[in-house]
Amino acid sequence: AQSVTQPDIHITVSEGASLELRCNYSYGATPYLFWYVQSPGQGLQLLLKYFSGDTLVQGIKGFEAEFKRSQSSFNLRKPSVHWSDAAEYFCAVGPGDTGGGNKLTFGTGTQLKVEL
Amino acid sequence: NAGVTQTPKFQVLKTGQSMTLQCAQDMNHEYMSWYRQDPGMGLRLIHYSVGAGITDQGEVPNGYNVSRSTTEDFPLRLLSAAPSQTSVYFCASSGGGGETQYFGPGTRLLVL
Numbered sequence: 400a401q402s403v404t405q406p407d408i409h410i411t412v413s414e415g416a417s418l419e420l421r422c423n424y425s426y427g428a429t430p431y432l433f434w435y436v437q438s439p440g441q442g443l444q445l446l447l448k449y450f451s452g453d454t455l456v457q458g459i460k461g462f463e464a465e466f467k468r469s470q471s472s473f474n475l476r477k478p479s480v481h482w483s484d485a486a487e488y489f490c491a492v493g494p495g496d497t498g499g500g501n502k503l504t505f506g507t508g509t510q511l512k513v514e515l
Numbered sequence: 516n517a518g519v520t521q522t523p524k525f526q527v528l529k530t531g532q533s534m535t536l537q538c539a540q541d542m543n544h545e546y547m548s549w550y551r552q553d554p555g556m557g558l559r560l561i562h563y564s565v566g567a568g569i570t571d572q573g574e575v576p577n578g579y580n581v582s583r584s585t586t587e588d589f590p591l592r593l594l595s596a597a598p599s600q601t602s603v604y605f606c607a608s609s610g611g612g613g614e615t616q617y618f619g620p621g622t623r624l625l626v627l
Contacts, residue, residue, distance in 0.1 A: 403557075433616075442605060443558075443618040489557060501546035501565070501609050501616060502573065505557035 401426040401492050405506035412480050413514045420475040420509050422464075422490035431493040432473040433503065434464055438486045446488075449473065450495070460484070485513045517541050519619035521606050527625045528596045536591040536622050538606030546609045547589040548573070548616070549581065551602040558605065564589055565611075596626045 402425040412418055424430060431450055435443040447458025454466040464475045473490060487510050491503040522537045540547065548563040550573075560573030564583040578600060580592040589608075593600060603623050609616040 408555075435618075442620045445615050448615065491558075501548050501563055501607075501611065502560060503548075503550075503558070503616065504560070504574070505550075507555055507557045 401430065401494065401504045403490050403492050403504055403506035405488075405490055405509050407509045408507070409510045409512065411512040411514060414482050415479050418475075418477045418480045418484070418511070420488050420490075420511070422473045422475065422506060423471050424473060424490070424492045425471065426492055426494070429468075429495045431495055432464075432466060433491040433493070434458065434462070434473075434475045435489045435491060435505075436486050437489065437508075443489065446475070480511075480513055482513045482515055485511055487511070519606055519608055519617050521604075521619040521622050523622060524620070525623045525625075527627065528593075529627055530597060532596050533592070533594050534596065536593075536604055536606075536624070538589045538591065538619060539587050540589075540606075540608040540617070541587065542608060542610075542617070543586060544608035544610050544617075545586065546611050546616075547583065548607045549579070549589070549591045550605045550607065551575065551600075552605060552621075553602050561591065561604075596624075598626045600624065601626045 404423045433448045434446040449466045487508045490506040493503045519540045545566045549561040550558040552558045562581040564570045606619040607616045
């Protein structure tokens, strides 16, 4: 069975500081990996995804993530955080097969607070 | 393109009542899913479908039924609501494989 761990429930950073949100997954083969963001009272928006190839993935809003197979990790990074990045961030894993992106297992989320 | 739409946005039920949460997409996606979101637990997969007439159970299917008679629609039925089903429900669709899964705006359900 697949699983995802996001060890940080809450993170607070200052505006302009760098950000790294941690994500560890468990899956027997190469999975599909995703990062989503959710603003209060809103649905989920995809930031980026990894299927194969280059292990450094670029996403929207200046975010990037690096797939590290040896560490079973897919950490999300941003060089300089903006106040509008305050939201909840979810890492998700799906089986690396047809329809795998449709059967996601989500982490419990990391709530990001940005101090001005 | 409306994307993924869900109705209603908010619903209050009494224990034992039944209801259907509606989900529709206009992107001609084969794959559709239902998730529930509870505080501190992230999103959990309830049921999913890989095409019209084909559905399967996810992580937390008990108390929920689904059917997929058309590509566009994927309703979620609660036959006898329980307080434990108080949650926010999200419908999602994708084109399959690792394609992006698009989420609806959610339905907030309160069961008293």
